[in-house]
Amino acid sequence: MSRVVVVLIVLTGIFFLNCCENSKPRTDGADAENSIILKLKQIKGEGILFGHQDDLAYGVGWEYVDGESDVKRVAGDYPALFGWELGGLELGHEVNLDSVPFHDMKRFAEWAHANGGINTFSWHPHSPINSINSWHGDSIVVPHILPGGEYNEQFNSQLDKVAAFFFGLKDSTGNQIPFIFRPWHEMDGGWFWWGSKACSPDEFKSLFRYTIDYLHEKGIGNMVVAYSPDRNFDTKEEYLQWYPGDELVDILGMDNYYDLKHPGGEQEAIRKLHLVIELANEKDKLAALTETGLEFVPDTLWYSQKLGSVLNDPVVKKEISYAMVWRNDSEKHFFFPYPGQAAAADAKALLDQPHIWLLNEFNHFKK
Numbered sequence: 001m002s003r004v005v006v007v008l009i010v011l012t013g014i015f016f017l018n019c020c021e022n023s024k025p026r027t028d029g030a031d032a033e034n035s036i037i038l039k040l041k042q043i044k045g046e047g048i049l050f051g052h053q054d055d056l057a058y059g060v061g062w063e064y065v066d067g068e069s070d071v072k073r074v075a076g077d078y079p080a081l082f083g084w085e086l087g088g089l090e091l092g093h094e095v096n097l098d099s100v101p102f103h104d105m106k107r108f109a110e111w112a113h114a115n116g117g118i119n120t121f122s123w124h125p126h127s128p129i130n131s132i133n134s135w136h137g138d139s140i141v142v143p144h145i146l147p148g149g150e151y152n153e154q155f156n157s158q159l160d161k162v163a164a165f166f167f168g169l170k171d172s173t174g175n176q177i178p179f180i181f182r183p184w185h186e187m188d189g190g191w192f193w194w195g196s197k198a199c200s201p202d203e204f205k206s207l208f209r210y211t212i213d214y215l216h217e218k219g220i221g222n223m224v225v226a227y228s229p230d231r232n233f234d235t236k237e238e239y240l241q242w243y244p245g246d247e248l249v250d251i252l253g254m255d256n257y258y259d260l261k262h263p264g265g266e267q268e269a270i271r272k273l274h275l276v277i278e279l280a281n282e283k284d285k286l287a288a289l290t291e292t293g294l295e296f297v298p299d300t301l302w303y304s305q306k307l308g309s310v311l312n313d314p315v316v317k318k319e320i321s322y323a324m325v326w327r328n329d330s331e332k333h334f335f336f337p338y339p340g341q342a343a344a345a346d347a348k349a350l351l352d353q354p355h356i357w358l359l360n361e362f363n364h365f366k367k
Contacts, residue, residue, distance in 0.1 A: 036118060036178045037250055040286050040321040043044040043365060047310055047357040049118065052077025052322030052336055056108040057100045060338035064104065070328045070336055075343050075351040077358035081322050082112040087124035089165055090158035095123060098327070102165065108140065111167055113177040116363040117170075120180035120226070120290075121325070123162065128154035137190045142199040142207050159211065165217035165247045181215075182226040182290060184208055186255050187242045189230045196232075201241050208244035228253035231268075232260045236275050251321070252280040253290030260302070261294050266309040270316060271320055277319040289323040293335030297343040303350040317355055 041314070043049070052071050055078065057063065059070035071079045084105050087097035109119045124134035124365050127141045145155035169177045187204050190197035194207060212225055219343045227249045233239040243249070254276050259265035262291060273289065280287035294302045310316055328334040337344035350356060357365070 036180065037286070039118070040251075041365065043206050043357070043362070044286075045318045047318055047355050047361065048082040048317070049322035049357050049362060050351060051083055051118075051120065051322050052079040053083035053085070053324065053327035054098065054100060054253055054329075055082055056077050056111065057104060060331055060334055060341075061324075069332075070338050071358070072350075074337055075348045075358060077360050078115075078117065080357050080359045080362040081118050081120060081324055082109065082115075083324050083327075084109060084119060084161060085124065086119050086121055086165065087126070087134065089123075089161050090125045090128075092161065097133070098329070106165070106168060109179070110171070110177065110181065112326060113171060113179075115359065116366065117359055118180065118322075119177070120182055121166075122185060123181075123183050124192070125158055128158055132193075136193050137195050137197045139193045140198055141193040142203045146203070146206055146210060156214070159214045160218070163215050163220055166215070166220045166223065167218070169222075170175075171246075171316065172356065176222040178224065180226050181212075182228055182251075182253070182336075183211055185228040185253075185290070186230040188232040188238075199321050204242050204246045205244045209248060212244075212248050214303055224250045225269045226251035226253050226288065226290060228288075229256050230254075231256040231272055233272065233275070236279055238362045239275055243335035246283055246285075249285065251286045251288055251290075252276050252283070256289065257292060257294070260292060260306045260310070266306050267290050269310050270313045273310065273313075273320065274318050277315060281319070286321045288317055288321045291326060293325040295333065295335055295342065297335065299349075300343045301346050302343060303337075303347040308350045308353075311350075311356060312353075 022122045055069050055071055058070065062068055069078050085096050085098055089102060096105065097293060112119050126133055127136070127139060128145045129141055132139060132350060143149055166179070167176065169179065171177050184194050184207060186192060187195050189195050194204060215223065225248055227243060229239060231254060253366065254272060256269050256272070259269040277287045292307065294306070299306065307323070326335040328336055328338065337347045351358060
């Protein structure tokens with residue numbers, strides 16, 4: 001055998017091993033990732049998981065009390081889906097933009113998983129260019145942080161911190177726990193620096209793809225990915241204008257606050273959810289109402305007549321996996337009623353409906 005051939009064989013072997021190493025992170029957590037997808041597919045048509053942002057961290061009149069939950073205080077059980085926010089992590093802060101310590105968030109997420117719930121993470125990062133917060137819809141950031149941009153390394157550093165947090169989410173046996181990641185949401189609105197006023201659809205797609213690919217390459221394989229525009233679309237084509245591709249996305253979602261706070265808007269919310277559901281079925285994806293709510297819940301029948309109308313629509317009832325309402329910070333900022341609040345009984349009535357599932361109902365189905 002010639003010396004050249006030997007060298008080629010050795011180099012080929014090294015290349016093969018490197019390829020295996022580089023592709024390994026995408027499959028390390030495949031079973032964990034698939035467990036969420038499988039569970040959500042199994043409940044399709046049986047129940048809709050109810051979710052609440054920051055549910056275990058704080059509520060109206062309390063914070064960081066183990067076992068506490070405003071949903072549980074009103075409805076008698078925890079939500080089945082737990083939402084968390086990573087904004088601030090990218091700057092190395094110890095607390096997120098809503099003042100939740102990341103060490104507590106990790107603890108809460110691990111508890112939720114151990115007790116049968118599903119965790120979903122959003123991320124409102126500060127700009128890698130000048131550290132302004134996400135709510136600067138006129139700031140041109142995205143083209144400068146992608147490969148070739150002068151701030152790509154700074155963005156990579158932010159993603160490294162996110163990857164480290166995700167990698168640290170472990171169960172009692174040391175295995176990575178699965179979770180939903182919902183980055184760059186509401187891109188069809190103009191309020192974020194990754195939104196419609198500050199970047200093009202092609203730039204957004206590149207940002208989304210780069211983010212997910214980077215996290216995979218860092219070993220985050222236990223991640224289910226959600227795509228969630230706001231309600232600013234009227235057709236399937238408009239919904240897909242920002243869509244990064246089937247190979248990256250597992251859940252097609254919609255954030256919708258606006259329609260559900262205006263008279264008759266629930267019918268518009270239903271119509272748009274139907275479009276999301278049709279696309280999800282065409283693409284073999286899951287569908288969800290990824291964010292909604294009414295601040296202060298001044299309409300005492302909002303849960304039964306607004307959100308309830310949406311979740312009781314025959315198509316929505318059969319097809320979506322979950323619906324999540326936003327957080328309860330204090331009496332000055334809350335989206336789920338607390339004990340004694342005027343809408344509490346109505347919210348409980350919705351959550352008592354057989355197809356709206358809290359944690360125990362979700363766990364009972366899985367047995």
